[in-house]
Amino acid sequence: MTFVQIIDCKTDQVDEMNRLLDTWIELTRGRRTATHSIVGSDRADARHVVEIVEFPSYEEAMRNSRMPETNRIFSKMVALCDEPPTFVDLDVVRDDQFDKSTVRSFFDAIGTGDVDLLRQLISPDYRDNDPADETGPLTADEFVAKMGTYGAAFDAAFTVRSQCAEGDLISSRWTWEGTHTGAFRGLPATHRQLDTTGTTTFRLEHGRLAEGWWNWDNMRLLRQLGLIQPSG
Known part of the structure; x- marks a missing residue:
């Protein structure tokens, strides 16, 4: 079952966050299990940033989170945020394209x-x-x-x-x-x-x-x- 994780945070360093994501993508090439990532900023508050990451399954997401590169980059991303990010973990029950x-x-x-x-x-x-x-x-x-x-x-x-x-x-x-x-x-x-x-x-x-x-x-x-x- 497809699994989606939503990461919600506030930061005024969106460009630096994007650079960290680029670094993670480069470091995990050939090993990461994430298949799709979307980063969006709130039109009402540009400091409110949401990342949506898709995985083939919850198990694959857990494999992804255990990679040393994921932990290292995520720690740096947390440091850019005003407060610790919040997470929503979703099992996809319907996907209409x-x-x-x-x-x-x-x-x-x-x-x-x-x-x-x-x-x-x-x-x-x-x-x-x-x-x-x-x-x-x-x-x-x-x-x-x-x-x-x-x-x-x-x-x-x-x-x-x-x-x-x-x-x-x-x-x-x-x-x-x-x-x-x-x-x-x-x-x-x-x-x-x-x-x-x-x-x-x-x-x-x-x-x-x-x-x-x-x-x-x-x-x-x-x-x-x-x-x-x-x-x-």
């Missing part, structure tokens, strides 16, 4: 051909960037139309294998499998079983996809269809 869920719904919508849902998920100003598309960046309408041609040509579905998030960017590693059931690039249905892989990164605004960048093995798809011949 809304942007990741939106992207998963996007891939589901493509697979099922749900155009209405697809339009709900992308911004009216959406721009799609795919090196495999020679026409260049596509508008929202052009992208929906393109997905319509794929939906008419293939009975297929995406499987999202993993996702990473940073700020407003979500990167998804996926596989695509299906059957060629309709005309595609002038080729009648072959009913061949097809598969390919790729990674797509989306930028989101207000919970909707605003821009997308695709990197996928389109050559594999074309070879399986017989539209290009294997090299060598």
